[in-house]
Amino acid sequence: MLNAALKQTLPIKKLIYFIVGCLCVALAIIGMLLPVMPTTVFLILALACFTRSNDKLANWLLSHPRFGKTLSNWQTRRVIPMKAKYFATFGMLISLVIIWVTSHSLWLTVFCLLLFLLVVNYLFSKPSVLDQQTHKRYFKLTQGVLLALLCHFVLAWIIFFKASSSVKSTPMQQPTVIAIELVAAQAPQPEVYDAKKIAAQAMTKEQLIQRLTEQAAITPQPILHIRGDKTTEYQNVVFLMEQVQQAGINNMSFITEENKK
Numbered sequence: 001m002l003n004a005a006l007k008q009t010l011p012i013k014k015l016i017y018f019i020v021g022c023l024c025v026a027l028a029i030i031g032m033l034l035p036v037m038p039t040t041v042f043l044i045l046a047l048a049c050f051t052r053s054n055d056k057l058a059n060w061l062l063s064h065p066r067f068g069k070t071l072s073n074w075q076t077r078r079v080i081p082m083k084a085k086y087f088a089t090f091g092m093l094i095s096l097v098i099i100w101v102t103s104h105s106l107w108l109t110v111f112c113l114l115l116f117l118l119v120v121n122y123l124f125s126k127p128s129v130l131d132q133q134t135h136k137r138y139f140k141l142t143q144g145v146l147l148a149l150l151c152h153f154v155l156a157w158i159i160f161f162k163a164s165s166s167v168k169s170t171p172m173q174q175p176t177v178i179a180i181e182l183v184a185a186q187a188p189q190p191e192v193y194d195a196k197k198i199a200a201q202a203m204t205k206e207q208l209i210q211r212l213t214e215q216a217a218i219t220p221q222p223i224l225h226i227r228g229d230k231t232t233e234y235q236n237v238v239f240l241m242e243q244v245q246q247a248g249i250n251n252m253s254f255i256t257e258e259n260k261k
Contacts, residue, residue: 014053021049021057031087038091040070040084041123047071073130082128089123092116107157114150121146208240212247223251 024046031039043061050058062068062075073079096116100109125139215222224244226237244252 017049017053021046021053024049031091038084038088040067040081041088043067043071044074044080047075051075077130078126079130079132080123080126080128085120085123085128089120092119107160111150111153111157114146114153118143118146118150209243209247212243212249216248222249223253224249225253225255 024042028039028042028046031042047058047061050061062072064071070079070081070084093116096109096112099112103109121139121142125136125143127133226240241252
């Protein structure tokens with residue numbers, strides 16, 4: 001049962017390697033046209049993919065008149081030419097600048113920087129010519145430090161975004177509206193019901209000042225609507241405006257009603 005499942009997944013792996021290898025060849029061709037794109041590195045990746053998926057394409061790369069010797073040296077001795085190392089480093093540096101300019105994300109830029117440093121460290125850990133001695137211990141130590149930094153950075157990134165997403169944004173509260181009516185001491189006789197209603201809500205000046213001070217401390221501040229009848233004295237309106245300003249309420253407006261015909 002397990003062998004049958006492995007046989008079914010094997011063609012899928014070969015197909016994935018084949019697609020990735022073709023993509024690397026396409027990128028290598030672009031690198032031949034653009035000086036900032038590495039060519040040899042993508043061909044090495046393509047060779048690794050074709051070795052696992054298509055022997056004919058792998059032999060085609062190894063027998064290429066221009067890149068065949070370089071790829072053969074890589075496959076047998078893991079040799080990467082110095083020119084390819086420099087081009088790959090320069091291309092990654094250009095990519096890092098583009099990522100920073102387009103994303104303006106410090107997290108993404110640092111993440112890509114650590115990845116690029118790992119790749120550069122790996123490239124320069126390989127010999128540039130045959131029988132070249134490299135400081136493998138130094139590059140292994142650098143690789144371990146970079147991997148540790150990358151793991152800690154990814155963990156901090158996950159914790160940061162999880163914590164920021166859990167913080168719920170406080171909804172915007174709509175300010176309340178307070179209506180203050182300035183009326184005469186005695187309402188007109190036909191409006192007996194309104195007169196009783198106004199008398200029940202009437203307050204002294206001291207109570208008014210206390211109420212305004214309490215409302216000014218509320219966030220967001222309420223909106224104050226002032227409406228006066230025809231018999232209201234002007235000095236009462238001025239007094240009310242002064243008290244509103246002293247209380248610290250900024251939103252104040254006057255309401256007028258047209259006479260109904």
